[in-house]
Amino acid sequence: MKKSLLFLFVIFALSFLPVGAQTNKNAEIKRINAYVKTVDTFVKRYKNPHLIFADISDYNDDSKTKWRKFASEKALEKFRDQTETYTIAYNWLQRGKIVKSNFTLFSPSGDWANYVYHHFREDGSLAKVESEMRTFNGDLIIIQNFYFDRQGRLLKKTVKYLDLQTQKPIKPTKEFLAGKADFSDDVEYYKKTSKLPFANLVKK
Numbered sequence: 001m002k003k004s005l006l007f008l009f010v011i012f013a014l015s016f017l018p019v020g021a022q023t024n025k026n027a028e029i030k031r032i033n034a035y036v037k038t039v040d041t042f043v044k045r046y047k048n049p050h051l052i053f054a055d056i057s058d059y060n061d062d063s064k065t066k067w068r069k070f071a072s073e074k075a076l077e078k079f080r081d082q083t084e085t086y087t088i089a090y091n092w093l094q095r096g097k098i099v100k101s102n103f104t105l106f107s108p109s110g111d112w113a114n115y116v117y118h119h120f121r122e123d124g125s126l127a128k129v130e131s132e133m134r135t136f137n138g139d140l141i142i143i144q145n146f147y148f149d150r151q152g153r154l155l156k157k158t159v160k161y162l163d164l165q166t167q168k169p170i171k172p173t174k175e176f177l178a179g180k181a182d183f184s185d186d187v188e189y190y191k192k193t194s195k196l197p198f199a200n201l202v203k204k
Contacts, residue, residue, distance in 0.1 A: 025155050029147050032127045032155075036119045039099050042092065049090035051098070052076055053198040059086050059108055067198040084108070089198065097122055098193045098202070111136050116187060124193040125150045131187040138173055139164040144187055152191040 054076060057066040065087075070076040076088070090102045099120050106113040112135040119128045126148050133142040141162040147155040163170045190196050 028149060029156055032119075032147050035121070036128050039092075039094075039119050042094065043100055046092060048073070049102075050093045051091040051202065053089045053091070053201060054079075054085040055087040055197070056083065056085050065197060067201060069198070069201045089196070094122070097124065098196070101190075101193075101196060114187075116189060118189060120193050121150065123150065125152065126189065126191045129187065129189045131189075134164060136164070140170075140172065141167065146187070146189065148191065 052070040052073060052075075053067050054070065055065045056068050056079075057064055070079065076085075079085070086106055086108065088104045090104075091098050092100045097120075099122065101118040101120070103116040103118070104113070105116070112133065114134075115132045117130040118126060119130075121127050128148070129144075129146040131142075131144040131146075133144075134140075135142070141164055143160050143162065145156075145158045147157075149155055161170055161172050162168060193199065196202075
């Protein structure tokens with residue numbers, strides 16, 4: 001009888017573990033959203049990025065990248081008048097550390113553009129990534145959000161599709177899904193500021 005009662009007690013206790021884990025995850029996501037809001041408020045206040053980098057390598061050469069630091073947006077635009085660059089990263093600092101890094105990626109054909117917004121904690125760990133892919137393949141806007149804990153574990157991912165013209169929610173068409181091989185909606189992100197492709201240029 002005692003063994004039966006003990007067994008029932010263990011089953012009863014274990015049944016609450018997933019709920020507790022889910023509660024902790026939701027609480028962490030709530031904290032991340034609050035933090036992201038403060039970072040975005042800070043960015044809006046300063047507007048101009050503190051650090052600007054661009055990959056100036058040949059777009060058709062996937063084997064290597066060549067990142068360069070620019071003193072200002074004006075300096076970047078002057079460079080782009082002569083040579084286009086298809087990956088740009090705008091960065092904002094708090095207490096000397098990157099807290100937000102906005103990547104702009106696009107193709108020479110202009111068929112798509114992807115905006116990837118990284119929110120970093122002060123310890124350099126990635127808190128949230130927001131991705132907005134705009135593509136003429138299906139005339140879609142694909143919005144994805146990723147939440148991470150301090151160890152880099154994915155807590156949550158969300159995806160939604162909007163019509164490129166009306167910006168209203170839609171379901172992706174069969175034609176779009178069939179043509180996904182023509183481009184990738186995979187999001188490349190960096191889980192630590194030290195892993196950013198231009199990290200070695202930050203202090204220069």
